[in-house]
Amino acid sequence: MLHHTQGIVLGTIKYSETSIIARIFTRKFGMQSYIVNGVRSKKAKGKTALYQPLSLLDMVVYHKPEKDIQRISEAKFSVSYASIPFDPTKRAIGIFLMEVFSKVLRNESENEPLYQFIEQSFIYFDHQEERFNNFHLQLLLKSTNFLGFGPENGKDLIYQLEEAGFHYSLVENELALLDRLMNENIGANISIPNTFRRDVLDHIIKFYRTHTDTLKEIKSLEVLKTVMTS
Known part of the structure; x- marks a missing residue:
């Protein structure tokens, strides 16, 4: 089932050559792990930027309570930082x-x-x-x-x-x-x-x-x- 929630990225680890697992503290579900496929591929066009430290995201996610790792259907910045990544x-x-x-x-x-x-x-x-x-x-x-x-x-x-x-x-x-x-x-x-x-x-x-x-x-x-x- 799809759900809309916001989230704060609190870490990522490489999962395969092109994928990551992102640890995100979400408004709706608390701390969750999400597998993000293909985000590190050449065709991803900078999507790794979404999962930089402390990114604030607006997401549509699949959520199954019995699973340890969930999936993200859509993600975009809810707010883009102007100074934190650069100062x-x-x-x-x-x-x-x-x-x-x-x-x-x-x-x-x-x-x-x-x-x-x-x-x-x-x-x-x-x-x-x-x-x-x-x-x-x-x-x-x-x-x-x-x-x-x-x-x-x-x-x-x-x-x-x-x-x-x-x-x-x-x-x-x-x-x-x-x-x-x-x-x-x-x-x-x-x-x-x-x-x-x-x-x-x-x-x-x-x-x-x-x-x-x-x-x-x-x-x-x-x-x-x-x-x-x-």
Whole structure:
């Protein structure tokens, strides 16, 4: 049966000489795997661009609940990015978030509020011309509320990490910055030193790991750290 849905591309793997399997977080069905035949052939005329990291797609798909891999009947961009693929910092942030979400959402079923939040956040991110160095921190912190394990505030986040066996000694100003990242709108003017930004990211990753069992190694993390300090 055919269904219409939107989706966010969270990774692809080669399936054959001309095909791929795309992992897509969809509005209607949650995380799904789709085989896309012939997309890498010479006759495909650039269709691989549809399945680049974080592409926002409008799709008509076949969906059979008993199958692990579905098929796409039609796909087109719902929104075309203007800056994320071309700005080195934005691209590094995007690839990092793609890797994190591809693992955290691996078994996520339909979650339309989370889908809508992530989609709208990336559209906003694409249009940001400044103050986007905290985007990944705010997106990950705010997404925890849609995933069911959002901390009440910065103090609660640190408390949960300490309960899990991690130990931190943050000063009051750092807790206040955590609270601002959680509560203020994405893109807010929150001035954070690079060293503390790295610390916050470390806290967030460990926080996710205490609540999920799928976020192991993050290969893109070192690239992100390099780009964010250059």
